[in-house]
Amino acid sequence: MLQRIELLGSDDSDSPLAHRPLLIVGAPRSGSTLLYQLVVQRFDVTYLGNRHCSMFGAPSLVERFGGRSATPPADFASQHGLTAGAWGPSECGPFWYRFFRKSPQFVPVAETRPDDLRRLRAAVRALGDSGGRSLVFKNLLCALRLEPIARAMPEARFVVIQRDLLDHARSILVARLRANSEAQTWWSVEPPGWERLRELEPAEQVIGQVEAIHAEIERAREQIGADRFLDVTYEQLIDDVPSTLDSVGGFARTQGIALEPRAAVPSAFPRPSAGTLPAPLEESLVALLEARR
Numbered sequence: 605m606l607q608r609i610e611l612l613g614s615d616d617s618d619s620p621l622a623h624r625p626l627l628i629v630g631a632p633r634s635g636s637t638l639l640y641q642l643v644v645q646r647f648d649v650t651y652l653g654n655r656h657c658s659m660f661g662a663p664s665l666v667e668r669f670g671g672r673s674a675t676p677p678a679d680f681a682s683q684h685g686l687t688a689g690a691w692g693p694s695e696c697g698p699f700w701y702r703f704f705r706k707s708p709q710f711v712p713v714a715e716t717r718p719d720d721l722r723r724l725r726a727a728v729r730a731l732g733d734s735g736g737r738s739l740v741f742k743n744l745l746c747a748l749r750l751e752p753i754a755r756a757m758p759e760a761r762f763v764v765i766q767r768d769l770l771d772h773a774r775s776i777l778v779a780r781l782r783a784n785s786e787a788q789t790w791w792s793v794e795p796p797g798w799e800r801l802r803e804l805e806p807a808e809q810v811i812g813q814v815e816a817i818h819a820e821i822e823r824a825r826e827q828i829g830a831d832r833f834l835d836v837t838y839e840q841l842i843d844d845v846p847s848t849l850d851s852v853g854g855f856a857r858t859q860g861i862a863l864e865p866r867a868a869v870p871s872a873f874p875r876p877s878a879g880t881l882p883a884p885l886e887e888s889l890v891a892l893l894e895a896r897r
Contacts, residue, residue, distance in 0.1 A: 616726035621759045623739055626738065626762075626763060626863075627743070628765065630744065631766075632779070632793055633767070635767055635838030637693070638838075639836070644676045647849075647865065650667060650738070653692055654688075654692050657698065664731045671734070684783070703721070707794075710820065713752050725756045737864075754827075761859045763833075763834045765838060767838040774889060777807070778878060795820055807892050836851065
């Protein structure tokens, strides 16, 4: 019902979006949530917060009647991508499921409906117009929907975050242990070929997961155009926050996306530990990566 209300007077045409969207994508445990938090704190942008997501059928209405004056929390804390507070930045999966299927998670253009893409464009337009500012989204599953998103919104631009592979794989394994109490069960994003990967040993699974996600991003980059993408690393981000955000802001400006300053952010973050794995699992992971060198 909310969706019908939101889209009732929305423009789903091909006329240019007044507020171009910037999407943050990557693999799970890559630092994407921290990047998202920092971007929406540093720049005066419209984004999906937890309150928007509570009314995912019409986040533009939340933005119009409260989001414009909202301030994102500056604690930069999260738990597996979840943030606290009404205005904590949210991936808001239910918003994206309005336009894309839940399974399989990889969605090629050929398996999307034109009407869904038109509704996505109209919803993004409504949100941008309600906020009156450029849009920033972060949703990791969007890494598996890049071509349909680019088809729906040629104005969209993408920031890809990556992380040192050993730390990245270790962090995913630690997350699996926390979420599932064991490391074998699959966790989070399911890239093409994940059914085959889940039959492997845990260390091989998570390395394959990260590589498959980025392989899909690279394939989409070739189709969409490399000029629409910016690459950053987690290590670069936490070592020098201002420089990394300057890169994001500079890239956005060259692409017609205005990111006006909002608030100060920390200059750096301590290098975190990816967590501790049981010795056999740590040894398996290190040996696997060393064998690939």
